[in-house]
Amino acid sequence: MATTPYPTTNDDLADEFLGALAALGGSAGNGRLRETLEWDEATYEAVKADLISRRLIVPGRGRGGSMALADRSAVETSGNGQPTSRALRTRAPNGSRAASAPSSFEQVFRAIDDCLRKEAGCGTELDYTEQTSWLLFLKYLDGLEDDKAAVAALEGRSYSPILEVPYRWNSWAAPKNASGQLDHHVALTGDDLRDFVNQRLFPYLERFKQRASGPNTIEYKIGEIFGELRNKISSGYNLREIIDVIDGLRFRSQAEKHELSMLYEEKIKRMGNAGRNGGEYYTPRPLIRAIVQVVNPQIGETVYDPAVGSAGFLCEAFEFMRKGSGNGRELSTEDLDTLQSRTFTGKEKKSLAYVIAIMNMILHGIEAPRVLHTNTLTESLSDVQERDRFDVILANPPFGGSERREVQQNFEIRTGETAFLFLQHFIRLLKAGGRAGVVIKNTFLSNTDNASVALRQKLLSDCNLHTVLDCPGGTFQGAGVKTVVLFFEKGAPTRNVWFYQLVPGRNLGKTNPLNDRDLAEFVALQKSFADSPKSWSVEVDSIDPESWDLSVKNPNGGEAVELRSPQEILAEIAALDAESAQVLGRIRALV
Numbered sequence: 227m228a229t230t231p232y233p234t235t236n237d238d239l240a241d242e243f244l245g246a247l248a249a250l251g252g253s254a255g256n257g258r259l260r261e262t263l264e265w266d267e268a269t270y271e272a273v274k275a276d277l278i279s280r281r282l283i284v285p286g287r288g289r290g291g292s293m294a295l296a297d298r299s300a301v302e303t304s305g306n307g308q309p310t311s312r313a314l315r316t317r318a319p320n321g322s323r324a325a326s327a328p329s330s331f332e333q334v335f336r337a338i339d340d341c342l343r344k345e346a347g348c349g350t351e352l353d354y355t356e357q358t359s360w361l362l363f364l365k366y367l368d369g370l371e372d373d374k375a376a377v378a379a380l381e382g383r384s385y386s387p388i389l390e391v392p393y394r395w396n397s398w399a400a401p402k403n404a405s406g407q408l409d410h411h412v413a414l415t416g417d418d419l420r421d422f423v424n425q426r427l428f429p430y431l432e433r434f435k436q437r438a439s440g441p442n443t444i445e446y447k448i449g450e451i452f453g454e455l456r457n458k459i460s461s462g463y464n465l466r467e468i469i470d471v472i473d474g475l476r477f478r479s480q481a482e483k484h485e486l487s488m489l490y491e492e493k494i495k496r497m498g499n500a501g502r503n504g505g506e507y508y509t510p511r512p513l514i515r516a517i518v519q520v521v522n523p524q525i526g527e528t529v530y531d532p533a534v535g536s537a538g539f540l541c542e543a544f545e546f547m548r549k550g551s552g553n554g555r556e557l558s559t560e561d562l563d564t565l566q567s568r569t570f571t572g573k574e575k576k577s578l579a580y581v582i583a584i585m586n587m588i589l590h591g592i593e594a595p596r597v598l599h600t601n602t603l604t605e606s607l608s609d610v611q612e613r614d615r616f617d618v619i620l621a622n623p624p625f626g627g628s629e630r631r632e633v634q635q636n637f638e639i640r641t642g643e644t645a646f647l648f649l650q651h652f653i654r655l656l657k658a659g660g661r662a663g664v665v666i667k668n669t670f671l672s673n674t675d676n677a678s679v680a681l682r683q684k685l686l687s688d689c690n691l692h693t694v695l696d697c698p699g700g701t702f703q704g705a706g707v708k709t710v711v712l713f714f715e716k717g718a719p720t721r722n723v724w725f726y727q728l729v730p731g732r733n734l735g736k737t738n739p740l741n742d743r744d745l746a747e748f749v750a751l752q753k754s755f756a757d758s759p760k761s762w763s764v765e766v767d768s769i770d771p772e773s774w775d776l777s778v779k780n781p782n783g784g785e786a787v788e789l790r791s792p793q794e795i796l797a798e799i800a801a802l803d804a805e806s807a808q809v810l811g812r813i814r815a816l817v
Contacts, residue, residue, distance in 0.1 A: 239273045244282065244295070245488055250332060253286050253294035262488070264512050266743040334471055335489060341468045343812060347458035351496050356578050357468075358493070359585045360455050365472050366588060367448070368395035388445060393430050398422060400473040408470065420462035428452050444594050447584055454577035454599070487541075487589035494536045494582060509535070509622045509665065510701060513711070514542045516745040517620060517663040520693065520713055520752055524551050525561045527569070527617035532602040532651055534572030537583035539620040541590040544570065548591070571616070572597040603633050603647050607654045615657040622665035623648035625707055639684065641677035646670070649681060653688055656716040662689075668696065668708045671776040682774040686766060689714040693752055696727045696778040700734030710778070724755040724763050727780050737801050758782075 246262045247254060254262070260270045274293065277283045286292030338358055342348040348357060371387050371394070378385035391397055403409040414422055435449025459465045475486070495508050523529050523543050531539045547565055550557065557565070570592065574580040580599045587595035628642040637650050645666050652662055670678060671694070685691055693713035701709060714720075730744040751761055759782045769775065 239269070240277060240282070243273050243277060247283065247293060247295055253292060255286075255292045259293060261739070261741065262492075264515075264742045266746060332489060334475060335493065337471050338468050341464045341471075342459070344464055345459055345461065347460060351493075352578060353458060355493050355582060356455065357458055359581050360451065360457075361468060361472050362475075362490075363451060363581075363585055363588075364395055364399070365475060366585075367444075369476070370444075370593070388448070390430075393427060395473075398427065399469045408473075413466070414462075415466040416462040418462065419465055420457075420460065423457050423465065428455075428457065441598060442594060442596050447594065447597075450599050451581050451584065455581060487586070490586060490589050491538075494538075494586065509538050510740045511538060511542065512740050512742045512745055513665075513697070513701065514538050514620075515546075515742060516695075516749050517665075517711060517713075518542050518546045519552065519749050521618055521620060521661050521663040522551060523547055523618045523620075525557065525564060525569075528571065529569055529618045529620065530571045530616035530655065531619070531621045532573045532655070533621050533623040533648060534574045534583045534597055535579050535622065537572055537586045537595070537597065539622070540570045540572055540583075540592075540595075541586055543618075543620060544587075544590055544592060566592060567594070570596060573600050573602045574598075575601045601633075602651060603629055603636065603644070605651075606636050607638075607651065608636075610654055612657075615655055615660065617657055617660050619652050619656055619660070619662040619664065621648065621652065621662075625667055625709075639677050639680045641675075641681075643677070646677060646681055649685070653685065653716065656689075658717045660716050661714075662716075663711060663713050665697075665709050665711050668710045668778070671710060671778065674773060679772075679774055682776060685712075685714065686720040686769075686774065689716045689720065690718050691720045691723055692755070694723055694725045694776065694778070695748060696725065698728055698730060698734060701728075701740055703734075703736055703739065720766050722755075722763050722765055723776065724752070724761065725778055725780075726751065726761045727778060729760055737797070 242263065243259075246259060250259065250262060256270075256274075260267070263270065265273075274283070278285070282296055283293050284296050286294045335358070339354050342354050342357055348354060367388070371389070375385045375387070387394070396402060398414060401409045401412040431448050431452035433449065434445045435453055438446035438449060440446065457465075459468070491511070518539070523546065525547055529540065529543050531537070534540065544565065546552065547569070548557065548562075570587075572583060572595070574583055574597060577599070580597060583597050584595050587597070623645045625645060626643075629644055629647060634640040634642065634647070637647055639646070639650060641647065649664070649666065649670075652664060656662060670682070673679075691712060691714040693711075695711040695713070697709045697711065699708050726748045728744065728748060730740065732738060734740055747758075747760070751758055755761075755763060757763065760780070762781055764776075
């Protein structure tokens with residue numbers, strides 16, 4: 227049984243399809259497009275047929291079948307379901323408008339990355355994402371200011387801008403002349419631009435943290451972001467070129483925000499896969515969506531991720547709840563306000579992840595994300611009160627980290643393993659009856675050290691650990707560990723544990739990642755805890771009370787491994803060779 231992604235109406239699905247196609251440059255092969263959307267085949271084919279019939283997309287000429295936007299520009303769907311076209315334009319490097327041929331967000335991001343590759347201080351995907359993020363944030367803030375001023379004017383009241391005039395985007399980054407073009411006589415460039423950013427702009431924005439009325443305000447977020455980041459673009463000419471490109475972006479409509487958020491997610495994904503600690507920044511979105519569907523957060527409940535990373539869990543929970551939490555009901559104005567301001571909380575220790583989390587949530591439609599820049603594990607659990615607890619916890623804590631001994635003193639079960647400290651934090655911060663879905667290394671189920679045994683006993687006695695999802699190797703690209711997902715409810719001890727062994731029928735990898743279809747059966751069977759060749763239940767009374775070993779041992783014969791065909795292996799080799807050749811080409815261009 228296949229599952230459908232969160233959008234539950236034809237227009238929602240159509241907008242997502244068109245946004246993904248536009249983000250891929252206006253045309254893409256069916257395979258790549260469906261992988262980007264992470265939809266099952268039936269949903270993809272149904273939406274594709276509908277859009278073809280409405281003449282919003284046309285079949286391409288690709289050998290494996292491809293689709294293109296009907297006018298090769300991004301497409302919005304109006305409130306009455308009728309299509310309206312819009313061309314996404316970018317600026318040429320000299321600041322003048324590019325030719326009228328439409329561009330895409332994907333081309334914009336590529337242009338930015340090409341500029342950043344010229345910078346000695348920007349050598350990795352992490353650097354590219356970091357530097358793109360602060361510039362995108364300031365461009366977004368400019369649009370937010372314009373929107374708030376327009377609303378205030380309509381309501382007959384005055385509006386006080388957040389930023390003073392010299393520090394607004396249209397003053398220092400993209401001053402316009404009377405015709406709306408970049409005013410080259412006023413626009414800074416070269417050393418003047420770099421020095422303004424480093425010596426005036428960043429210090430000014432950093433001071434917002436001290437002036438803010440509280441940590442949940444946009445002013446506080448501005449201060450936090452620019453107190454942690456530094457401009458790494460040393461050439462003012464490169465910076466001018468990047469600013470000119472970003473100035474061509476728009477954040478106004480939901481379709482534009484959705485398209486840009488998808489591309490930003492793809493950028494986070496590439497960043498996460500760039501090193502050994504891939505899971506630190508990026509949890510596969512199909513896995514997150516399955517976790518969210520099982521935990522099923524509802525409007526009025528609070529949702530918490532104390533190891534927020536790039537905020538994937540909070541963004542997907544927001545999308546799920548915005549579309550009626552799986553039942554498709556339309557939300558009221560009060561519901562939407564609750565979702566925006568009183569639902570989500572995240573905490574993040576690392577500066578770059580903190581900035582990315584805020585930007586990612588903003589692009590998904592959460593205007594002032596409640597993400598705190600703090601080390602969650604330094605907070606004393608003995609001081610936690612009922613008002614500090616949450617209804618839902620969704621998280622993927624860092625794998626294999628360690629904390630200082632003084633931090634371990636905050637916990638009943640002392641261990642150097644960061645993930646085990648986080649698990650104690652989860653249990654403590656859940657309300658009675660609260661629900662959690664958390665990723666953890668599969669060794670937690672069977673480790674024999676005292677801390678692991680004690681923590682398993684605590685989890686089983688304090689919570690109902692009703693479901694364990696056993697994920698295959700390769701779920702987290704670049705992380706090199708196998709994981710499980712623990713689903714539990716606080717307040718009653720565990721009686722039975724339902725296990726599901728995820729067997730996608732292929733080896734997962736960079737060119738063959740986890741998708742929603744792989745998890746469809748798990749989501750369907752979990753509702754009734756049904757037995758199957760991949761699922762079974764274990765009574766807690768049958769577990770060894772000395773070790774509390776919860777190892778995944780499928781009584782139905784274990785995992786059946788399907789070997790890849792030679793064609794699949796050759797295709798992956800070819801893809802990796804092409805990627806290597808591209809990287810070498812860039813290196814040669816720099817030599």
